Amino acid sequence: MGYPDNAIYAIVGYVVTTSILVGYAVVLFLRTRKEQRAQR
């Protein structure tokens, strides 16, 4: 095909993106659980 062999950069990019977004969702989940406990 003649494409440059650089898929590793895309893989790293997607791993970083997923880690940041899912990581923040986990942080929000832990904050939600903490707040719900504090409300009781």
Place this chain on the structure above:
Amino acid sequence: MTNSNPIERLLKRGWTLTIAALLSLVAVYVRVVYFTPVESTQGPAQKIFYVHVPSAWAALVAFAVTGIVSLLYLKRRDEKLDTIGAASAEVGLVFGAVMLTTGPIWGKVIWGAWWAWDAKLTSTLFLYILFVGYVVLRGAVVDPEMRARFSAVVGILALILVPFIYFSVNMFRTLHPEPPVLRSGGPALPGSMLLTLMLSVVVFSVLYVGFLMVRYSLSVLKDLREKRAADGIS
């Protein structure tokens, strides 16, 4: 979780949107890998584009929302606006982190360098640092009214940078390409690539709204709890 009050309902809806968006992100990844062609000159690394552009979009929207609600706060002095601004700034930093890490990874492939101090990249980095300052400032000022007023001023100053960043590729000689869709002469992408990009932009936008709703609800619940505790003590 009970649905007894509007904030708890908002929190639940925020979580529903967040989870739906994260699951849709998996579908976008599948489309990127299996149903979107490889760009002929850049190769597979170009696929970073489908997360870099949407994250930049979500970050700039988040920072613009903070700036706009900051303006409205100074006019109306409604603490809800201050809370929305703070929540949007934090969420904007998350999407900004994606933008500022995927950009250099892609840049290394197409420019041969991780970073270039050109107008777009430098002003984007400054905007990010400004919002880090915004969050730090909010943590440092105890008085809620003073905190809201000071951070609103920072939010408005940062808002000025948002259109500057967007149009910087037209104003300066820069390595960064023009926006791929909203550009003079129409979108510069084949249909299948454009569709993947637009799907990703929609998913990132929904994720932004979900994160914002959750973050805002948590702030309001915390404030209400602290007010109740303070009333109980006094």
